[in-house]
Amino acid sequence: MKKISILIPTFNEEKNVKPLSEELVNMFKTDLSDYDYEIIYIDNCSEDLTRSVIRNLCEDNCRIKAIFNAKNFGQFNSPYYGLQQITGDCVVLMCADFQDPVEMVPRFVEEWENGYKIVVGQKTKSKENKVMYFFRSCYYNLIKKFSNVEQIEHFTGFGLYDKSFIQVLSDLKDPTPFLRGIVAELGYKQKVIPYEQQKRRAGKTSNNLYKLYDAAMLSFTSYTKIGLRLATFVGVICGVISFIVAIIYLILKIVYWDRFVAGMAPILIGMFILGSVQLIFIGLIGEYILSMNARIMNRPLVIEEERLNFETFDIEKENQHEF
Structure with a gap:
């Protein structure tokens, strides 16, 4: 039986x-x-x-x-x-x-x-x-x-x-x-x-927002590579955009030397945007590291x-x- x-x-x-x-x-x-x-x-x-x-x-x-x-x-x-x-x-x-x-x-x-x-x-x-x-x-x-x-x-x-x-x-x-x-x-x-x-x-x-997030991250870090690759892609895109903006500002300053005043606003905005992107992906990379750490400890x-x-x-x- x-x-x-x-x-x-x-x-x-x-x-x-x-x-x-x-x-x-x-x-x-x-x-x-x-x-x-x-x-x-x-x-x-x-x-x-x-x-x-x-x-x-x-x-x-x-x-x-x-x-x-x-x-x-x-x-x-x-x-x-x-x-x-x-x-x-x-x-x-x-x-x-x-x-x-x-x-x-x-x-x-x-x-x-x-x-x-x-x-x-x-x-x-x-x-x-x-x-x-x-x-x-x-x-x-x-x-x-x-x-x-x-x-x-x-x-x-x-x-x-x-x-x-x-x-x-x-x-x-x-x-x-x-x-x-x-x-x-x-x-x-x-x-x-x-x-x-x-x-x-x-x-x-007993499921709350934290437990649902934990389940989502376990699945995300175990079965996708998009998080790490997205960090690379976004970093490259932000770098290219920053370079283009810098060239544009340089040209405008040379052409309109006395009339073009850039000020601190573009620099601050750029810093905040890049800082936010870095923090997001540092956190995402941290999720992968946590998953690796748990496996290495093998409890x-x-x-x-x-x-x-x-x-x-x-x-x-x-x-x-x-x-």
Whole structure:
């Protein structure tokens, strides 16, 4: 019997983890009854009662497992690490807030059985804030245009991954992983299934402007060269313009020596423009250096504080629970 793993990263999802578990268990009873399963929660140091709820779920069902991180290691490291801890023949990565529809899982499995090693969900519609959806679309279009890797537009990581691809992730040993880019760059032939993203069922998202910017910069510095090349292009263009303006001013001063008074304004304007351009690109280059620095330090993805239900259990214990 094939085994399907479900990986769910959590952070302050106390109102969502129990109903999500119930829906997933019911789905395996009805739609995927021919498969064994495990549900793994990897908690990024929640500050509410999420861990208590997960503990209770693990006590009631030995197929529900948990990894508790020692601290919050970020929205990318924790899921990436969790993917490497699964024991199934494939794994479905999904959010805990119900924005990723549970009913998509059987469709993923069906395409997996058809031979696809990677089956991902692509948001074609969303019930989230329309302004945010618009800005996300602009971001994906920008990355898609400048990246040398064909990115999957509106792909959040929600999808099914065969264990052979999980081995690729394990061998990669990337301390700053960006799964969405890795799937596009190193993944097998993919099946993309469109879906409408639902509203969060309960709680508030932990994504803020800083986290969204961090995600954008990680993708930008990992999969585009345009930032560094743009600095060179803009520098050359500004240099050429400055040279032309200097020649024009010199000619005007020679021709109209007594009447042409340049003053300090052109010099100040030029200084401010060039200074602003330099600061922008120094910051952009700094983003690349930060990305390189994180990879050079090669720190672990996460540090575990505790695991639940990962130990081997015998058949008698398994039969004591209803699934």
